[in-house]
Amino acid sequence: MPRKILLHAGIWLVFLSLFTVEFYWNIDHFPMVSSWVLILNLFLFYLNYSFLVPRFLLHKKTKTYLLCISIALVLVLFAREIGVHVRPERFRKFPLPLGPEPPLFKILKYLFPLLISLSFIIIGTVVKVYEEWNRSLVEEKEIEAFKTRTELHYLKNQLSPHFLFNTLNSIYSLINNKSEEASEAVIMLxxxxxxxxxxxxxxxxxxxxxxxxxxxxxxxxxxxxxxxENITLNIHGAVTHQKIRPLLLISFIENSFKYGTDYKGNTEVRIVINVKENELEFICGNLIGTRKRDQHNSGIGLKNSRDRIKLLYADKHNLEVYEEDSKFMVHLKLNLN
Known part of the structure; x- marks a missing residue:
């Protein structure tokens, strides 16, 4: 909005400058910048900017647009001729020239007013087309942001039931084993x-x-x-003012606990989180256990995490998921800026 105000203020400044030139120069027989012709040009600018371009040119009705512009230009030239021959008292200081006009004068007499009118039209057209192009870009970004928010909402709704299901399984195991720690687990949940x-x-x-x-x-x-004994979580670095998208890492951790038990019943899950200013490094590794992976269900959490990270940290992350020394590894680097 401020940019548009400055633009129109500039147009009016040009108009007032030309009006001032006309007023003090008081050119009689060649009133190139006659004030009322300038007013008509200003009207032509807003007619083109507010109506002709949006109604015809932007809707690809180019022939109709050019026809309207041509009619408007003819009217401006006609108005100029009226200004030359029908003159108020203050414009009668000099008589109209008698005798044949020089050929160059005849050309310039029509060329200069035409160029002035064309300049108003071109400026109005360029400005309006640029504004519409810029508005389209903003709308595209808003639509893309809305699609991203919708997709993220869907992914988060996928993650929440997945998390709750796994956690309730954990508490059920404690209750089933008559563990005294079941109540503590409920509080944690x-x-x-x-x-x-x-x-x-x-x-x-x-x-x-x-x-x-x-x-x-x-x-x-x-x-x-x-x-x-082999379940560890180590956090290094100063955690102060940094911000992060919520629930970004939990699916990797859930997946490690779900599949990180070997045939002897031993579980190994090792998580390391390093924080250095606005850089975060997440390393999560687990045994490749005997439990067969459900390719569909186990993939939901990992896929959702990948998709969320890709959407939220498009060019600010590096994610590697791989197997190494009988371990399933996740290595993620994030720029939190």
């Missing part, structure tokens, strides 16, 4: 769900809150797993 309900819908969350959420989840898993 309530903390996890509170985070998901009241913070995970935000566009960004504090990195410190997200890490506390991950710590609670890992603690919950350690409660249900008997041989948990």
């Amino acid at each position: 309530s903390e996890l769900m509170r985070y998901m309900l009241y913070q995970a819908d935000n566009e960004f969350v504090a990195l410190s809150d997200e890490l506390v959420y991950i710590q609670n989840y890992v603690r919950l898993q350690r409660l249900r797993i008997a041989n948990n």
Whole structure:
């Protein structure tokens, strides 16, 4: 909006400048910048800018547009001729020239007014076309952002039931084993769900809150797993003001616990998170256990995580998922800026 105001202020400044020139020069027999012709040119500018371009040119009715512009130009030249021959008292200081006019004068007499009118038309056309092009770009970005938000909402809704299902399985195992830690697990689950309900819908969350959420989840898993010596979570670096998209890492961690148990019942899940200013490195590795992967269901969490990261950190991430030394590894680097 300020840019548009400046544009129209500039047009009016040009108009007033030409009017001032006409007023002080008081050119009689060659009134190239006659004030009322300039007013007509200004009207021509707004007619073209506000009506002709949007109504015809932008709708690809080029012939109709050119016809209207041609008629308008003829009217401006006709108005100029009226200004030459029908003159108010103050314009009668000099008589109209008698005798034949020089050929060059005849050409210039029509060429200069035509060029002035054309300049008003061209400026109006260029400005309006540029504004429409810019508006289209903004609309495309808004549509793309809406599609992204819709897709992210869908992916998050996919993640939440997946997380809840896995966590309830963990608590069920504790209750089934008559573990005294079942009540503690329920409290942890309530903390996890509170985070998901009241913070995970935000566009960004504090990195410190997200890490506390991950710590609670890992603690919950350690409660249900008997041989948990090889379940580790190490966080290094200063966590201060950084922000991150919520629930970005949890599916990788869930997947590690789901498939990280070998044939002896030993579980190995090792998670390392390094934070250095606005750079985050996430490394998650687990044993490739005996439990056969359900290619469809196990892929949901990983695919959703990949898709979310791609949407949210398009050119600010590097994700590698691979197998190494009988371990399934996830290595993610994020730029949190």
